[in-house]
């Protein structure tokens with residue numbers, strides 16, 4: 001990853017291009033505008049989740065096939081959003097469609113175990129090298145249950161997370177994420193800040209944040225928590241951060257975290273809701289060769305159906321096996337979701353599929369970096385497996401603080417508009433990354449690079 005000197009970007013030019021592109025997108029999405037007027041009468045904010053909101057209106061989708069999606073105005077775009085990284089299989093994959101159709105005929109829900117759930121657990125066991133598995137229905141449920149298991153196993157209440165990481169929307173983890181920067185405190189002693197309303201302060205205070213890519217700071221914080229009489233049950237972290245663009249772990253960081261958590265008797269939970277099944281068959285656990293005590297999965301696991309999983313060591317699952325922790329849920333291991341997951345794992349996300357995704361990723365990263373270098377843009381292309389992004393920052397982003405200080409938000413917003421107007425469907429928001437699928441062609445990747453090249457040329461004209 002090479003970083004060139006910061007170009008003197010013309011802020012007035014960014015504002016002018018943003019206005020032009022915004023107008024263009026508004027004019028080409030009248031169907032979404034009309035749908036928004038209708039939707040907002042019943043759906044709060046016109047959307048099913050706050051992360052689908054957008055001003056002046058969201059772009060409503062109608063269908064998807066392979067690497068493509070179509071909006072309600074009939075505009076076809078190449079999908080790099082892929083449901084926040086849930087669809088590395090591509091849309092409506094025939095193998096998953098067949099499996100779900102078969103299951104529909106056989107009954108969709110019993111709240112009783114089926115053979116597909118056994119198969120999926122066996123396959124995850126093989127991929128992640130962890131012996132015990134349970135299912136849930138989302139990433140939120142996965143991290144919530146993983147934390148409960150860690151608390152039960154250790155008899156401790158405090159938990160540690162990485163500052164700026166998102167782990168779902170339950171109270172334990174809606175802490176120290178996208179918060180007012182001036183309130184976060186110093187990196188040795190971050191303040192536990194609630195992310196949005198409705199989260200009890202008493203719950204937030206049990207969650208202590210530390211900076212990413214700094215094992216020494218983590219160790220010092222854990223030691224202080226011991227001294228304060230509130231030792232942590234677990235460290236919950238993404239092994240590669242996927243919600244500030246993409247931040248890779250520096251060499252030796254994960255190994256150091258593994259070593260210190262083991263030594264201090266703190267469970268290590270890798271939240272692989274985004275990385276799992278997307279950056280390798282066995283996620284970051286396989287890719288970086290560091291095995292946590294517990295791993296959490298969701299998103300890509302269900303091939304488009306809602307499911308999630310928790311895997312762990314025999315010791316971590318002891319309280320679950322003994323029935324001391326109630327790891328429960330009516331829809332856990334839902335037969336439709338398990339049928340889709342089985343087809344995805346056995347027929348779609350195969351070793352050949354990961355090879356193909358790696359090749360596409362390489363092409364996309366190289367193409368984007370070439371644009372950056374030719375135009376001396378302040379930024380770099382970074383990614384792993386199916387995930388990647390262009391980070392608009394003159395310096396490498398290694399944690400939340402370097403992200404906040406260096407990130408060019410206006411440029412990220414403009415890049416999104418350029419993409420949407422050039423048939424590239426990307427995640428809204430400044431902090432998200434692309435997800436490639438088995439259906440993406442070389443031409444799809446080149447189209448992304450061409451749109452980015454146009455932006456760079458217009459910016460530096």
Ligand SMILES: Cc1ncc(COP(=O)(O)O)c(C=O)c1O
Pocket residue numbers: 084138139140141143166167168169238243271272273274298299
């Ligand atoms: C790393 C991580 N963990 C957990 C979650 C929560 O998953 P869900 O939205 O399925 O509840 C997300 C969602 O984006 C995530 O990125």
